[in-house]
Amino acid sequence: MNIRLFKPSLGKEELENIKESFDRSWIGLGPNVNKFEEEWAKFVGAATATGLNSATAALHLALKVFNFPKGKKVLVPSLTFSSTASAILYNDLIPVFVDSNPETLGMDLDDMKQKYDKDVVAVIPVHYAGHPVPMDELMPWAREKGLKVIEDCAHTSGSKYKGTPLGLWGDIGCYSFEEKKLMTTGDGGMMVTNQPELFKDVKAMRWVGIDKDNWKTAQSYTDVNKDAMHWFYELNVLGYKYNMNDLSAAIGLAQLKKLPEFNRRRGEIIQRYMDGLKGLDGIKPLLPYEPEKYVYQMFGIRAENRDDLMIYLKSKGVATGCHYTPLHMQPLFKSFNGSCSFIEKEADKFITLPLHADLTNEEVEYVIDKITDYKN
Structure with a gap:
């Protein structure tokens, strides 16, 4: 895929x-x-x-x-x-x-x-x-x-x-x-x-x-x-x-x-991700998703060895992303002397997974399977 x-x-x-x-x-x-x-x-x-x-x-x-x-x-x-x-x-x-x-x-x-x-x-x-x-x-x-x-x-x-x-x-x-x-x-x-x-x-x-x-x-x-x-x-x-x-x-x-239907479908996909990744060692949802209550533009996970997992998923045809590098660490903003200790150490664990209204259940299961294969 x-x-x-x-x-x-x-x-x-x-x-x-x-x-x-x-x-x-x-x-x-x-x-x-x-x-x-x-x-x-x-x-x-x-x-x-x-x-x-x-x-x-x-x-x-x-x-x-x-x-x-x-x-x-x-x-x-x-x-x-x-x-x-x-x-x-x-x-x-x-x-x-x-x-x-x-x-x-x-x-x-x-x-x-x-x-x-x-x-x-x-x-x-x-x-x-x-x-x-x-x-x-x-x-x-x-x-x-x-x-x-x-x-x-x-x-x-x-x-x-x-x-x-x-x-x-x-x-x-x-x-x-x-x-x-x-x-x-x-x-x-x-x-x-x-x-x-x-x-x-x-x-x-x-x-x-x-x-x-x-x-x-x-x-x-x-x-x-x-x-x-x-x-x-x-x-x-x-x-x-x-x-x-x-x-x-x-x-x-x-x-x-079409937006209400887009939002409903995104909620279904997020719930499928959450169910499929539940209990997987070293993997947790990016945040406490509540798709029955709120609309989400991104779904992601926190994972140790983030970069290795992203490279593995790429080799299997799964696009991923990182949202975002903390701004206070970027050269443009460093002069403002920001200090954000939590996000400095945590951001390197974030992986954004595929999420859009046209994503099929088969594709979601494929992503879940590949993450499971990597962890095993």
Whole structure:
């Protein structure tokens, strides 16, 4: 077999939506983006949503809207993708790296509290692999300290924690639709909030500083009303080229309808992995998966002799990965003098196994069998 680590699940519905964009001859920022934003806001229960070309852009702008003074600090987990911490640097802020909870691998709240000082202005909890950070504990503490909270939901789309959707506990939630995620737009992201005033400049910020609806403007090019002024715009904020386009949104609209089934199937696969690997010496799940409650983008294990096992699985046609090298150990971030003792010693045990909605039961059993063969 040749089993992929991640794979988008795409079909005729996505192609039909793309064809509609082609027929309309509008593939940039347009009506599909508007509709996808509306549908996503409805899906997660947010007051408003803004589509972007990546979750990286969403994280950048989520910090940007608060206009924090340069040199202030942001608490961020070391075990996350580079974008989470890079967004802090984009805003001329300082990342303060927080260790991982030994069980869930999410942000360790005790370490977070110890690393807080008066220069900290925000915290970015990451729902690692899709498992929730205990937001019911984090939020009261953050509010007491006057901190803004930006949830990195790149690994989850559709989970609730204690009745509240992940992404709506904090001030802003950021989601990813990159090709390996729970659903995809090819590349893309979304930011949501229940405080619409926070997003008053976001649509200008995502499109070079111009806050206009391109599609509506195009429709007025030949408007006989001499007062239409379709060509007029103002620049009031510094903007970026971060907009989502209609082709991406066309894919997203089709994917969103399929997302509940994708999530259900992922849960089945995770349970099959957990049952098949149970009791295997030297192997344990990456975190305390609860697929009946939460949505997970990754499934992984902790294993001694990690590298040897990964090479063995590769020789048997099984793709694996490592998510992630702790950021505070990366050359870019070493100057920030982070110390995260648990994740420093534990990260070399992590293996990400194949997980996607199209993975078959036969393929899952094959992966389990090969891990069992290696251990025996």
